Amino acid sequence: xxxxxxxxxxxxxxxxxxxxxxxxxxxxxxxxxxxxxxxxxxxxxxxxxxxxxxxxxxxxxxxxxxxxxxxxxxxxxxxxxxxxxxxxxxxxxxxxxxxxxxxxxxxxxxxx
Amino acid sequence: xxxxxxxxxxxxxxxxxxxxxxxxxxxxxxxxxxxxxxxxxxxxxxxxxxxxxxxxxxxxxxxxxxxxxxxxxxxxxxxxxxxxxxxxxxxxxxxxxxxxxxxxxxxxxxxxxxxx
Numbered sequence: 001x002x003x004x005x006x007x008x009x010x011x012x013x014x015x016x017x018x019x020x021x022x023x024x025x026x027x028x029x030x031x032x033x034x035x036x037x038x039x040x041x042x043x044x045x046x047x048x049x050x051x052x053x054x055x056x057x058x059x060x061x062x063x064x065x066x067x068x069x070x071x072x073x074x075x076x077x078x079x080x081x082x083x084x085x086x087x088x089x090x091x092x093x094x095x096x097x098x099x100x101x102x103x104x105x106x107x108x109x110x111x112x
Numbered sequence: 113x114x115x116x117x118x119x120x121x122x123x124x125x126x127x128x129x130x131x132x133x134x135x136x137x138x139x140x141x142x143x144x145x146x147x148x149x150x151x152x153x154x155x156x157x158x159x160x161x162x163x164x165x166x167x168x169x170x171x172x173x174x175x176x177x178x179x180x181x182x183x184x185x186x187x188x189x190x191x192x193x194x195x196x197x198x199x200x201x202x203x204x205x206x207x208x209x210x211x212x213x214x215x216x217x218x219x220x221x222x223x224x225x226x227x228x
Contacts (some may be wrong), residue, residue: 006154034216036216036219041121041221041222042221042222043116043118043203043205043219043220043221044203044219045219046216046217046218049216089154089155091154091155091216098143098145098160098168098207099145099157099160099168099171100147100155100157100216100217101154102147102154102155102156104152104153105154
């Protein structure tokens, strides 16, 4: 049962433009959401997170938006840079739980 | 570097052999988590351990898989009598607490198991 879904397996964007990655979830108990970035042959690296009490969290070029009513979150990267080319995973957790549920990932390619 | 160290990075086993995957958490972290990533899928939780204790193994197959985190030494994920379907990337993560901090877990680089 896939509780976190990333419906776009890939995204290609030109350098300097905005990258928008989407994520949907089905479990209404989820209250903490994270984005991880992963390069080939490496482990996932934490990027940014958001608690369900917020609808936006910003960290430099990265902003995560949460729409609880739609059970949807998105990651915006502005401006996109070649080093952003990676797989991005959306993950979620229920309050007090230590387990993360991951989406299948979106591969971002930033074109020069 | 005080990150999570996993070895080996790549492991090839023939069907029926045993696979042993090792994970040394970040120094000072006493909570270890194992996740598995099958091809074209996201990471899936397998097991959560603290020193000398298995806290939650609900994501681990009931047969052939076991995990431990001894008082001394790394955490070990053991797969007996491997089958082709065990081919995957196995990631270990650690944290200083039993819940998230603002930066989530620290993941290792993974062990890529190939069963031939």
